Amino acid sequence: MKLEQSNLIVKRAHKEVYKTEEGIVKIFGKEHPKADVFNEALNTARVEATGLDIPKVKQVTQIDGRWALVIECKEGKTLEEMMNVDPANLEKYMEDFVDLQLQVQSKRNPLLNKLKDKLARQINELKDLDATARYELLTRLESMPKHDKVCHGDFNPSNVIVGKTGKMTVIDWAHATQGNASADAAMTYLLFALKDQKKADLYLKLFCKKSDTAKQYVQQWLPIVAAAQLSKENEMExxxxxxxxDVFDYQ
Structure with missing residues (x-):
């Protein structure tokens, strides 16, 4: 498979994404763990098995000695683009976004990795927090209710493709797990807040209203998911x- 630079649509430190005739090709850096590539393919297949209409994994392959995924292409614009160019309709877009997240969270697949296990591992590996802070976070995590809903893990408008008919499709299932929907909502809130606090507040208000969830309950997850996001070692964040x-904020 030959990849042309003209077909490059995303370039990040550890991966490049191309649009080709075969579909979307995600090619990872040589240092990217092989297990992570296969785990992303497996996650995607397991979410697909729930009945959600998502881009299917077509192939796991190697290109020039680097691991790559070939994924079905869904044509359209990202919801993030639409929110940015049409701010007058932000609330309508956000309502659709929350409805889509709740649709995802209504699904189950007992074979997905558990969100609590993933969060605990990320907290344990944090170098920026001392043992006392990690202990407090892990204690809080253990006290939170255990659920088994499908959680995307990186649910934000850049991962939602809107087709010409208005149909929305969720992409990029690398971080999918089963767990507590409010933990996934807390992560989405943080991802919004990193860029735009106004959008973050609107999102949280709509999520809590539509899911009949107390705002305070989602907030209890914030220190935990913030620690998980910190493990990605993005200095800007x-x-x-x-x-x-600060685990004492919501005691």
Missing amino acids: KEFLMKWI
């Missing part, structure tokens, strides 16, 4: 996330 990790 570090100061913001550290403010949320």
Whole structure:
């Protein structure tokens, strides 16, 4: 498979994404763990098995000695693009976004990895927090209710494709798990807040209203998911996330 630079649509530190005749090709850096590539393919297949209409994994392959995924292409614009160019209709877009998240969270697949296990592992591996802070976060995590809903893990408008008919499709299932829907909502809130607090507040208001969830309950997850996001070692996010990790804020 030959990849042309003209077909490059995303370039990040550890991966490049191309649009080709075969579909969307995600090619990972040589240092990217092989297990992570296969785990993303497996996650996607397991979410597909729930009946959600998502882009299917077509192939796991190697290109020039680097692991790659070939995924079905869904044509359209991202919901993030639409929110940015049409701010007058932000609330309508956000309502659709929350409805879509609740549709995802209505699904189950007992074979998906558990969100609590993933969060505990990320907290344990944090180098920026001392043992006392990690202990407090892990204690809080253990006390939170255990659920088994499908959680995307990176649910934000850039991962929602809107087709010409208005049909919305969720992409990028690398971080999918089964767990507590409010933990997934807390992560989405943080992802909004990193860019735009107004959108974050609107999102949280609509999610809590539509899911009949207390705002305070979602907020209890914020220090935990902030720590998980901190584990990605993005220096630009570090100061913001550290403010949320004070585990005494919501006692």
